[in-house]
Amino acid sequence: MLKIENLHVRVEDKPILKGISLTIRPGEVHAIMGPNGSGKSTLSNVLAGRDGYEISAGSVTYQGRNLLEMAPEERAREGVFLAFQYPVEIPGVSNIYLLKAALNAVRKHRGLHELDAIDFLKMIKDKVKLVEMNEQFLYRAVNEGFSGGEKKRNEILQMAVLEPRLCILDETDSGLDIDALKIVSDGVNSLRCEERSFILITHYQRLLDYIKPDFVHVLAQGRIVKSGDADLALELEDKGYGWIDQQLGAVA
Amino acid sequence: MSAAEQTIEKLISQEYKQGFVTDLESDTLPPGLNEEVIRIISAKKDEPEWMLQWRLEAYRHWLTMTEPRWAYVDYPPIAYDAISYYSAPKAKEGPKKLNEVDPKLLETYNKLGIPLYEQERLAGVAVDAVFDSVSVATTFKDKLAEAGVIFCSMSEAIRHHPELVRQYLGSVVPAGDNFFAALNSAVFSDGSFVYIPKGVRCPMELSTYFRINAAKTGQFERTLIIAEERSYVSYLEGCTAPMRDENQLHAAVVELVALEGAQIKYSTVQNWYPGDEDGRGGIYNFVTKRGDCRGAHSKISWTQVETGSAITWKYPSCLLRGDHSIGEFYSVALTNHRQQADTGTKMIHIGKNTKSTIISKGISAGRANNSYRGLVKVLKSAENARNHTQCDSLLIGDRCGAHTFPYIEVKQASARIEHEATTSKIGEDQLFFCRQRGLSAEDAVSMIVNGFCKEVFKELPMEFAVEAQALLGISLEGSVG
Numbered sequence: 001m002l003k004i005e006n007l008h009v010r011v012e013d014k015p016i017l018k019g020i021s022l023t024i025r026p027g028e029v030h031a032i033m034g035p036n037g038s039g040k041s042t043l044s045n046v047l048a049g050r051d052g053y054e055i056s057a058g059s060v061t062y063q064g065r066n067l068l069e070m071a072p073e074e075r076a077r078e079g080v081f082l083a084f085q086y087p088v089e090i091p092g093v094s095n096i097y098l099l100k101a102a103l104n105a106v107r108k109h110r111g112l113h114e115l116d117a118i119d120f121l122k123m124i125k126d127k128v129k130l131v132e133m134n135e136q137f138l139y140r141a142v143n144e145g146f147s148g149g150e151k152k153r154n155e156i157l158q159m160a161v162l163e164p165r166l167c168i169l170d171e172t173d174s175g176l177d178i179d180a181l182k183i184v185s186d187g188v189n190s191l192r193c194e195e196r197s198f199i200l201i202t203h204y205q206r207l208l209d210y211i212k213p214d215f216v217h218v219l220a221q222g223r224i225v226k227s228g229d230a231d232l233a234l235e236l237e238d239k240g241y242g243w244i245d246q247q248l249g250a251v252a
Numbered sequence: 253m254s255a256a257e258q259t260i261e262k263l264i265s266q267e268y269k270q271g272f273v274t275d276l277e278s279d280t281l282p283p284g285l286n287e288e289v290i291r292i293i294s295a296k297k298d299e300p301e302w303m304l305q306w307r308l309e310a311y312r313h314w315l316t317m318t319e320p321r322w323a324y325v326d327y328p329p330i331a332y333d334a335i336s337y338y339s340a341p342k343a344k345e346g347p348k349k350l351n352e353v354d355p356k357l358l359e360t361y362n363k364l365g366i367p368l369y370e371q372e373r374l375a376g377v378a379v380d381a382v383f384d385s386v387s388v389a390t391t392f393k394d395k396l397a398e399a400g401v402i403f404c405s406m407s408e409a410i411r412h413h414p415e416l417v418r419q420y421l422g423s424v425v426p427a428g429d430n431f432f433a434a435l436n437s438a439v440f441s442d443g444s445f446v447y448i449p450k451g452v453r454c455p456m457e458l459s460t461y462f463r464i465n466a467a468k469t470g471q472f473e474r475t476l477i478i479a480e481e482r483s484y485v486s487y488l489e490g491c492t493a494p495m496r497d498e499n500q501l502h503a504a505v506v507e508l509v510a511l512e513g514a515q516i517k518y519s520t521v522q523n524w525y526p527g528d529e530d531g532r533g534g535i536y537n538f539v540t541k542r543g544d545c546r547g548a549h550s551k552i553s554w555t556q557v558e559t560g561s562a563i564t565w566k567y568p569s570c571l572l573r574g575d576h577s578i579g580e581f582y583s584v585a586l587t588n589h590r591q592q593a594d595t596g597t598k599m600i601h602i603g604k605n606t607k608s609t610i611i612s613k614g615i616s617a618g619r620a621n622n623s624y625r626g627l628v629k630v631l632k633s634a635e636n637a638r639n640h641t642q643c644d645s646l647l648i649g650d651r652c653g654a655h656t657f658p659y660i661e662v663k664q665a666s667a668r669i670e671h672e673a674t675t676s677k678i679g680e681d682q683l684f685f686c687r688q689r690g691l692s693a694e695d696a697v698s699m700i701v702n703g704f705c706k707e708v709f710k711e712l713p714m715e716f717a718v719e720a721q722a723l724l725g726i727s728l729e730g731s732v733g
Contacts, residue, residue: 048688051680076690088685092703101699102689109690141703158689 001026001197002047002067002166007058009039009046016042018222019058024166027194031208031233032201034219035241040201041085043219044170047199048082049075062166076102077109079165083155083172090142095154098142099124099161106162127160131187149180156187167191168199173207185210205237220244280339285332287311290438293338297407300414310427310437317431323594324623324655325563327536335501337439337472399455401485402447406474409445416447420478424507424544424571432503432565433540436472440505443473448483448514457713459488475506479514481547486517486713500525502561504539512547512574517555519712521720524560529589529618534562541568545577545603553580554597555711557720562591567625569598572606572634579608582708586724587620587652596626596657601634601667610641613705616652623655630667637664643673646704648697698724 002024009017016039024030034040046053047060049072060067067075090098104114115123128135131153143151152172159167169188173181188198188211200211208216208230216232217224225244226232236243281289290311294304319330396403402413409417427437444460460475479485502524508516518541527534537560543552554568564587570579581597599608608628616622622645630637645654656673678700686696702709702721709717 048684050684072684072687073690073692076688082688084685084688086681088679088681090682090686090700090703092706093699098686098689098699101691101695102686105690105692105695162690 001028001063003059003061005059005061007043007046007060008056009042010054010056011042011052015056016053016222017046020219020222020224022217022224024197024199026165026197027192028215029192029198029200029211029213031213031216032199032219032224033203033205033216033233033236035244036203038219039222040203040219041170044082044168044199044201047075047168048072048080073105074109076162076164077106081159081162081164081167083152083159083167083169085170085172085174087143087146087151087155089144089146091144093142094139095142096124096138099138099158102158103161124161127157130160130190131157132183133157148175149177149183152176152180152184153187156184160187160191165195166197166199168201170201171203172200173202173204181207182210205233208233218244220248281336283334283336285311285335285337285439289337293439293441296338297410299407299410302414302418303410306422306427307438307440310434311439313428314431314434314438317428317434319431320565323565323625324621324657325565325592325594327563327592330501330536332435338441395455399452400449401452401454402445403458404445406440406443406445406476409476413445413447416478417445417476420476420507420509421474422507424509424542425505425540430540432538433505436474436503436505436540440472440474443475443504444477444487444489445475446477446485446487448477448479448485450480451482452480453483454485457486457488459490471500471502471504473504475504476509477507477516477518478509479511479516479550481511482513483511484515484517486519488519488521488713490521490523500534501536502538504541506539506541506568508543508552510543510545510547510550510552510574510577513549514547515551515553516543517553517713518543518568520554520556520558521712522556522558522560522564525562526560526587526589526591527562534591535560536563536565537561538563538565541566542571542598543569543579544571545574545579545606546571547577548574548603549576550574551578551580553578553582553711555580555582555708557584557705557708557712557724558593558595559586559588559724561593564591564593564595566595567597567627569600570608571600571602572608572637573602574606575603576605576607577603578606580711581608581610581612581626582711583612584615584705584708584720584724585613585622585624586615587617587622589618589620591618591620593621594623594625596624598627598629599639601628601630601637601639601664603633604635604637606634606637608637608639610639610643611707612641612643613708614643614645614654615648615701615704616645616654617648619651621653621655623657625657625659627659627661628669629660630662630664630669632663634664635666637667639667639669641669641671643671644704645673645675646701647675647677648701 004020004022007017007020032040055068100120107114133153143154146154172184176184200207200213213230216228216230218226218236225248281292287308290307294307425433428434446458448454477487508518510516524535524537545552552570558564568581572579579599585593585595587593596612597610610626612624614622614624624643628639628641643656647654654675658671660669662669682700683693683696686699687693701724709720712720
């Protein structure tokens with residue numbers, strides 16, 4: 001599904017990622033953990049195609065294609081979805097309008113007919129239940145006046161509607177209370193399937209209590225310094241990121 | 253330059269799509285202005301003596317006035333002697349029916365997307381189309397006549413309803429009101445006249461399309477709408493002009509009179525040629541629009557979507573004279589390239605319990621400058637007057653400007669005035685978010701801009717709201733989702 005090889009990324013001449021390699025197969029859930037400033041958000045932004053990052057070396061192949069050559073909207077239409085750490089507000093544009101426009105852009109790309117208002121409404125009503133949102137939210141402006149938890153649930157709703165193949169969740173757990181965390185996790189879990197892969201980017205282990213990853217990678221100073229199964233996250237929680245630093249120090 | 257900036261750059265450098273010229277033989281006066289020219293205009297229109305005298309008086313007053321220069325716009329001096337003050341398509345006799353209208357003219361309207369026949373049958377919109385200076389054809393007259401509504405060109409009104417014209421013309425915008433209004437009063441060529449009798453709800457939306465075709469002509473249309481007691485009318489004007497290198501002057505006057513309990517809704521979709529990327533050519537749109545809420549419980553509502561003109565100088569205003577009268581102003585002004593707009597409104601509270609609402613949305617792209625200038629004035633007599641003003645500006649790119657000049661004068665302690673203003677920029681974050689959800693950059697910009705303007709669009713009549721959105725789309729890029 002996704003193959004990252006020796007990826008080096010700079011921001012304004014400052015190296016942030018210094019040789020990341022990672023392979024994700026269909027159906028797998030990978031958690032990427034790491035301290036602040038380790039390059040976690042850079043990785044998710046580069047995968048989604050945001051401006052302002054210079055790829056100085058390495059490659060990213062997505063479903064056999066060079067992902068880095070694709071425009072952000074093309075990546076999205078090909079099934080790459082990024083749940084944002086800080087979802088933006090778009091005043092005056094209703095949630096349902098955005099969802100319908102986005103879904104139809106994706107469907108058109110995939111050679112499917114565009115959904116009309118009636119079919120769309122039928123479909124969206126089921127999805128809304130998935131993230132336990134009030135239908136009223138559909139008619140409010142995108143994220144305007146939403147609480148932190150509502151914004152994150154809205155991201156999961158968009159994910160459920162667009163049915164992507166590769167879902168990247170950038171610190172979706174940050175700022176969530178325990179109830180919201182559970183709703184978001186249930187939403188993600190219900191979307192897990194054999195064809196769909198996930199990258200969970202998180203600072204804390206607690207998200208992984210709800211979404212059990214197949215692999216855990218620790219990112220520090222722009223490199224993946226340790227990989228393991230779900231137990232690695234527990235060990236990390238127990239010993240703290242200082243433990244990683246010590247190990248890195250020992251290597252250096 | 254980042255990819256997002258490049259996209260925006262591409263979007264805002266689209267061409268003007270109404271820039272075609274119709275090749276018609278026209279009857280045009282040589283450039284220049286003097287009393288003789290005014291006599292010729294008046295004679296060509298077969299006007300009565302009182303009308304000629306009114307024009308001449310306005311002209312003499314105009315000669316004593318100087319052009320206002322306080323607006324935040326910059327343009328070279330206008331050579332008033334280089335302008336031709338009358339241009340009309342040549343015709344042996346005035347057309348009586350649509351099928352007598354020059355097919356080339358109708359084709360022009362079709363290119364503009366206003367097929368008269370189709371509108372007649374499908375939309376139920378009565379159109380008074382003004383091509384340069386003469387009203388070409390007026391549809392739906394019969395149906396309106398049944399309701400007692402008069403909807404005709406100003407020239408016709410002067411001939412057939414002189415008593416109404418004499419009573420109301422210049423009663424809201426006096427001939428000597430300001431430099432451009434005085435010029436218009438002297439040389440106005442045509443425009444629309446609407447009269448809604450007592451208690452009548454006009455059975456359809458009334459609409460006028462203005463188009464400036466001939467080169468080096470000024471368009472000076474004059475519109476007068478009178479709504480008698482407890483009547484209602486919704487009126488829409490749309491404007492375009494062909495692309496030309498030189499600047500063309502457009503100095504219109506619109507007067508609205510709402511008597512007791514009457515409501516007038518006046519909507520404008522203005523898409524005059526804005527000039528090219530470097531600011532060559534384009535329309536100077538110096539317009540005086542004013543509504544008079546003369547009776548108690550009357551209401552006048554201005555809605556404008558302005559995407560065109562090289563320079564806009566325009567302040568649709570309301571005189572709230574009747575007690576409990578209401579004035580509203582909803583505006584979207586988009587400036588791109590080198591366009592300059594200084595636009596806003598005046599709400600003059602005179603009667604008791606009068607209310608006004610101002611919602612202004614300015615969008616600035618390219619190297620354009622967009623200014624809101626508004627006056628809220630509450631006189632001593634206006635007990636319990638209320639006003640709410642909201643001015644929002646949206647910037648696209650980093651070479652444009654947005655300015656707000658609000659004036660508030662209150663002489664009555666019980667007045668309540670609110671003013672809110674915001675300035676924002678289409679963020680890379682918003683754009684990236686939309687693209688990450690699969691939308692093209694074009695569609696994303698359209699969606700964000702349309703969202704920004706929503707409060708104003710919802711005030712437009714349904715069919716025109718769609719048109720306005722499309723226009724905004726064309727002005728920024730290709731299409732609107």
